[in-house]
Amino acid sequence: xxxxxxxxxxxxxxxxxxxxxxxxxxxxxxxxxxxxxxxxxxxxxxxxxxxxxxxxxxxxxxxxxxxxxxxxxxxxxxxxxxxxxxxxxxxxxxxxxxxxxxx
DNA sequence: CTATAGGCCGACT
DNA sequence: TAGTCGGCCTATA
Numbered sequence: 001x002x003x004x005x006x007x008x009x010x011x012x013x014x015x016x017x018x019x020x021x022x023x024x025x026x027x028x029x030x031x032x033x034x035x036x037x038x039x040x041x042x043x044x045x046x047x048x049x050x051x052x053x054x055x056x057x058x059x060x061x062x063x064x065x066x067x068x069x070x071x072x073x074x075x076x077x078x079x080x081x082x083x084x085x086x087x088x089x090x091x092x093x094x095x096x097x098x099x100x101x102x103x
Numbered sequence: 104c105t106a107t108a109g110g111c112c113g114a115c116t
Numbered sequence: 117t118a119g120t121c122g123g124c125c126t127a128t129a
Binding site: 027028029032038039040041042043044045046047048049059062063064065066069070071072075076079 | 122124
């Protein structure tokens with residue numbers, strides 16, 4: 001893994017995240033795994049955290065593997081709103097398994 | 104169901 | 117060089 005923020009891994013992650021269908025979510029670990037680096041879930045989170053505000057990447061479709069929203073405060077609210085806008089209804093602040101992608 | 108424990112790894116001090 | 121800290125995960129109790 002390069003330290004370069006423009007590493008291939010990052011690019012692959014971006015591509016995978018952008019391929020999450022509307023109305024579905026995925027986990028950080030799942031993304032990392034699909035990108036070929038199963039142990040880099042945290043790095044995935046970091047990538048998304050550093051996204052520019054004007055990014056088109058659907059960062060809100062990425063949640064924890066247990067369905068929790070990783071963010072807190074304002075970011076959390078923004079994410080929840082985005083998700084609900086796509087028809088995803090959290091149950092007790094949790095995204096049910098059936099919304100996960102890939103299944 | 105919640106609670107710990109341990110692992111993981113890049114970035115930043 | 118060595119800690120510390122994350123938009124984390126899994127296994128176990």
